Amino acid sequence: MKHDASSTQIEDVVSTIHEMGYEARPIPGRQRTAVGLIGNDGKVDAGRIEALEGVLNVIHVTQPYKQVSREWREEGTVVTLGNGTRIGGREIAVMAGPCAVESEEQIIGIAHRLRAAGATVLRGGAFKPRTSPYSFQGMGEIGLKLLARAREETGMAIVTEAVDPEGLEMVAEYTDVIQIGARNMQNYSLLRRAGRSGRAILLKRGMSATVKELLLAAEYLLAEGNPNVILCERGVRSFDTHTRNLLDLTAIPVVHALSHLPIIADPSHGTGIRAKVIPMARAAVAAGADGLMIEVHPQPDRALSDGAQSLYPEQFEDLMGQIEQIAHAIDRGIVPSLVLESGARVGPA
Amino acid sequence: MKHDASSTQIEDVVSTIHEMGYEARPIPGRQRTAVGLIGNDGKVDAGRIEALEGVLNVIHVTQPYKQVSREWREEGTVVTLGNGTRIGGREIAVMAGPCAVESEEQIIGIAHRLRAAGATVLRGGAFKPRTSPYSFQGMGEIGLKLLARAREETGMAIVTEAVDPEGLEMVAEYTDVIQIGARNMQNYSLLRRAGRSGRAILLKRGMSATVKELLLAAEYLLAEGNPNVILCERGVRSFDTHTRNLLDLTAIPVVHALSHLPIIADPSHGTGIRAKVIPMARAAVAAGADGLMIEVHPQPDRALSDGAQSLYPEQFEDLMGQIEQIAHAIDRGIVPSLVLESGARVGPA
């Protein structure tokens, strides 16, 4: 639409699209509103729309993904959480915590320490997808309640994974951000529900997903009306076993060119080796990541899962100093430490 | 257990294992019964069990997967379907049909033709997991009803995919074999329900899953008490785009060495190109596959999905002749054509 298009003119466009048998979606931007058209398999008669008043021009989105593309929305999406953490802006958001919630002492203790070091989002798994049916599968709802306690005490926002539809409803009650893990990136049924959950979604790239497939998975979320989607690069399968996965940092500028969604990096799963997490976290920031997700455990060698890739708290504190400097070197900063008092209620966004 | 162990002796072993705090699972074999012990994280006091009467010896299963391994059960598993089709025996089972059920005419028509050519299991998707949210997602329950009609008319058994827990309950009502697709191979929540469904399960290898991960996914099914599991090699991700996937036929003898479960091959998804399906179907049989799953469509160029990899019916008829000869060359045969009358009711196994 033209930048001075009236709301009546926008409604005219929407109703014309409906008449033509398609769905219409207005996308307000800083300077002008765009109206997206979805549901067309082939050619649409653009002439009819172009002729309406207030219409600047008609742009054909050439990618199989529509709503996630930069063509659809030029401005970068910024996802804002309940405690004010913004993901996708100038500042880099740091999410940290243990692989799994193991006990009240563990999660509350580490949350205080991480907050003090500058993290503003706490991660911790309550439902763990495990390769073997005989491995520890997470604490379930008890774990979620402990995460909520940690939020109350520290003001950190919470991100935790949902692995199935029932779990998703439960996770949505307690958390600020619902994580969809790599193994579920193409679990379309779960994606659809996540899209309707009202929570921000952290969507991890599948183990051998192309960037295009990652964007198409995100399209499922946006197609359900959820604009608050954060992508996450966490390493892909490779022929070399020197690391657990091959962290594909180039995916960060590639996603930024194709999509308006923010993308963060998870160097903990991306490398699987504690000593490689620090250099690769630095590299992710230098490559342009909008955030980091780092595993930190009070006692990594006693962790119930992923101990080998979890940082010691002191290592995390050092890392925060390093990434802050890298962020400044590229004219960015770190999302500032929270000023909230302990105990302040910080609900989901 | 010794081959002449009495049922009282077996019960003694089971109750001793329970007393020790583990789960016990008797596994009757042709010559002797084995008793499996699960739930142990570390060492088990084998001495106490070895001392019981009727016990031949205690074998430690060294793999992370237990119940799917050849160490746990030496004899190959044979999955028998309601219409008598046996998968995992001397004879090779052929499953064929269109990618998706599209109409009554399409599915009934092709079923008659496939049956006449010698296939005994009909495939056809009613729920399609699609990379894009805007693609055709299948006919749902209407498609399932059409598959059931085709079974009634032809006597063929039915295999169709379930993509989420609700769908799985519905699919289980109509089908002989529930397919878990490549994208859901590590959807553990779905696997657990499939394990409790009472139906045979066709588990497809994930796009970048190792054989070990495939076996661990199957372990989820057996851990829920479902022994009727068929594995399926359908190609993995590769750097070369000359085919849609890279069909890893070596996985067939590898699985046969590690596991007692039958494994079939899907050269349609494994290659993605019609002209390559025939030579690779032949190669799969020569490599030792226990069955084939082949996409055949009455009019491939009008197919709503996967037309490029679907055979013409005439090609399928030729192929049946070729694979029968290959099967004989390695002392196997094809599961014989059904002798059932049209209209005979052939329920799930």
Next chain:
Amino acid sequence: MKHDASSTQIEDVVSTIHEMGYEARPIPGRQRTAVGLIGNDGKVDAGRIEALEGVLNVIHVTQPYKQVSREWREEGTVVTLGNGTRIGGREIAVMAGPCAVESEEQIIGIAHRLRAAGATVLRGGAFKPRTSPYSFQGMGEIGLKLLARAREETGMAIVTEAVDPEGLEMVAEYTDVIQIGARNMQNYSLLRRAGRSGRAILLKRGMSATVKELLLAAEYLLAEGNPNVILCERGVRSFDTHTRNLLDLTAIPVVHALSHLPIIADPSHGTGIRAKVIPMARAAVAAGADGLMIEVHPQPDRALSDGAQSLYPEQFEDLMGQIEQIAHAIDRGIVPSLVLESGARVGPA
């Protein structure tokens, strides 16, 4: 050219192409002669050539590879060796032998046994490219002399690898077929010399080479005027370690569609595990391979290299029976055992 074009007309076309500043290459076929034009970067004025007498039509080769493509030459190439073995015809050629020549007793002994079992080409490395500089690197010229002795005694043709330009001259003196190994598939300097060697070339696919890159490497050989090129699929890099490499048998029908060159399979390197060589050799034949290359060692556990993937002689004898049956099942056969007397001189082709 038209099928009744005279040699004068062909010469006219050749000289016209020269005048236009390009290279011309006549390609006689069973029914007609084609004339290839190389050296053009962009568009060529086809009109001028089409206007010449005897010219049927002008075909633009659309691939980056020219002379190896089916567009360039429709009939399949058959490479004939000095002892009459034909590779690329109706019959499947079997090449077998130890990884490396280790002693006179070893190579002569195994050659007699392989010949008796039906192999007509003897393999054995004299120059071994090894990942570590401290591993056994082959017997060099002494090994070549032993191979020549084995040829004299058995009538088998010889294939052995050359790893550098000097070695190539030496290998060319002794062998019927010069092997260019996977690591050297893009060693263009070596390829050019191999193209000028006057010997048939066995070109192995590189560890992560696409089929297109394999064909472009073969193009280097044909561009030097050597039409006797045999391609070899020997497995590519994969994320799964269950086998040494991932044998990509689909490459066989893919190559047959794109190129007129014969292609064989090497299931020994392709799997790296003795027990998998037999099923995959069968599968290669069923997929349409024009030949096999199999490692057989009199005492695999004492082999200086690749023992774990070498068959015992008895296993090879069994395998020959199996692949003969598979070959018949697809209307092919095995290149017949040699009728030459021991001691008959069988020179390079």
Next chain:
Amino acid sequence: MKHDASSTQIEDVVSTIHEMGYEARPIPGRQRTAVGLIGNDGKVDAGRIEALEGVLNVIHVTQPYKQVSREWREEGTVVTLGNGTRIGGREIAVMAGPCAVESEEQIIGIAHRLRAAGATVLRGGAFKPRTSPYSFQGMGEIGLKLLARAREETGMAIVTEAVDPEGLEMVAEYTDVIQIGARNMQNYSLLRRAGRSGRAILLKRGMSATVKELLLAAEYLLAEGNPNVILCERGVRSFDTHTRNLLDLTAIPVVHALSHLPIIADPSHGTGIRAKVIPMARAAVAAGADGLMIEVHPQPDRALSDGAQSLYPEQFEDLMGQIEQIAHAIDRGIVPSLVLESGARVGPA
């Protein structure tokens, strides 16, 4: 050896090793001298050596690579070039230039501009390994002479690729650093000659080489007595085509942990896309790379090869500013601009 071991004691150790039938190699370090023993296949009688005077202890190198490992030499290797550029020290070395030398004007012009921006090593191919035999293969010796001219005029050191043994002798006459390209990483014959060339070697990781294979290839160079080896990560093969290769930056800290050799990154080949070179160059520095190799062309869209991944000179100037800041953020710097006058003779090291 003990830190106060005398040279007579060292000689005693060397001659004892010789007596035992192995090769000995003294490795002088900052604090003490080590003596390496090579040529042992299995166990060595360490007792005999430990008993000698001046011996501190005997360390068994457990990796298949010996001389490149950190176990063999704890201190990082610093390679110093003729113009004073040090690779492997605290400062990061920047190598830049066009893919191929195309003309005097092109190479001299860009060299001046790159030097002014802070690069101290000039890259430019005179021999190009090309996938197709019909592509531009480089200017050969004329290109080498032009590189030498550029060195005379600017004081920059020169790095250029050798692709075969004859070319290597010629390249060694003109260049400071000989590049062994990815396709030749396992061309052992070429590696051995490069090891004897007296020049520093830049060894690029093969397209699907593991880090272990890269180190074993470097071992060939060190085994010939050449300690001046620089490794280079330049991207590996991947299933995703969003970039030309998948730049594996984690290989940098992995190599630093396993080996004392310096490692640089080539984000130009690693991504193949101009817009991704800048973020990935920054990321490589943040990950700990000892240097960068960047393609810059005065007119990328007219480049004879690799134009799509070559930076414009202005982009390179911006990049230098960015990486300098990143280097400072991790307590490193950039190798300082040369102070030499134009025309000063700067020979190979």
